[in-house]
Amino acid sequence: MSDKDSPLESITITDVLPVDWQQLSDMPSAGEQLRLQRANEALLQNLLLSSNLPEEGEESEDAKAHEHFTRIEARLDLLVDLVTEMLTSNGTLPPARSVTIGAHGLAVHLEDDAADTFPGNALLLIRLYLDPQFPRPLQLYARLLVQQEQGFTVRFSPLEPRLQDLLDKYIFRQHRRAIALARQGENNSFTTI
Template identity: 35%
Template sequence: MNIEAAREALFGDAIASEDARPLSLLPALPEGRQRAALARGEALMRALALVDEARADEPEDSGADPALRRLEAKVDLLVGLVGALIQRDQPADPVRRLHWSSRGASVVLDADDDAPIVGDAVVLRLQPSDTLPEALQLPAHVLAIETIEGAPRAWLRFDPLPPNLEALLERHLFRLHRRAVAERRRQR
């Protein structure tokens, strides 16, 4: 598949986001482990949706109960500490440029990485948010590879995702897109 066809297949009329996130490409997982990873991914995306949407509903200067604000701050601190403990024992994925939708992703790899081959089954492991430092593992197939300034860019189509996970991923990407638009407006 050529690059333009891959771009259209992944991002044509889909909500997409461009970002720099900790991520890596891994070999495909066995079916049982992949099902478990997708179930954990759905739980992660559901938790992110609850956290992000709860914060969006309440402006910073609202008259929320101070005790509730303190409790939320303590929970945020606890989540951050647990995330730091989890990451301490695992090597951190490098932060890489990513353009993604609920259909797939375009990932720029390092020049010294072993680039996958078109048709390879892979897993895109990425940390979708700084709020909860846990990785999402999405099964994919490589549609195309191109070289940009000496570095490979992999075009990945996600394998069929469970409907709930796909919907949660679309909501997450919509929130990211909405924030990016709002940030651009503020900078004008």
């Protein structure tokens, strides 16, 4: 099966994340699509930057500057945490569901809820909160591929190359992190004496 057949054939990540969707009758205007692409690029850049922290033991060229930026970053993290807490306490995030994310599509797995019924090849706007502590969704237009009672799979509408590259990097980094955590868990289970 080629990548054209299955949007989830390459590297994927599976997680429980806030996600919702809206059925659309038509694609929005080119201007609206461009604004959404730019917002998605900014979101992914921020998520990639926040997870690209220096490794333990790395030397900084200017220790004072590094320390100063670390303090500023801590203050910004606190501010983001406070805003996140405020927004989540107001119930603005959608329910968290099990999702599998690939570079070209998404599968939503519904445990207790029956999936909405969509016409074949329905156009959807998917809003996926990749980091619930950063309450800003990745919003992607997608076409319904498979619909089952307990979920559905969509293929993302073609993304601009820059956004596709950022999404690929994010998925790869999260996939690599999940493998490292799994290996760390395996190593910890064998070190009990």
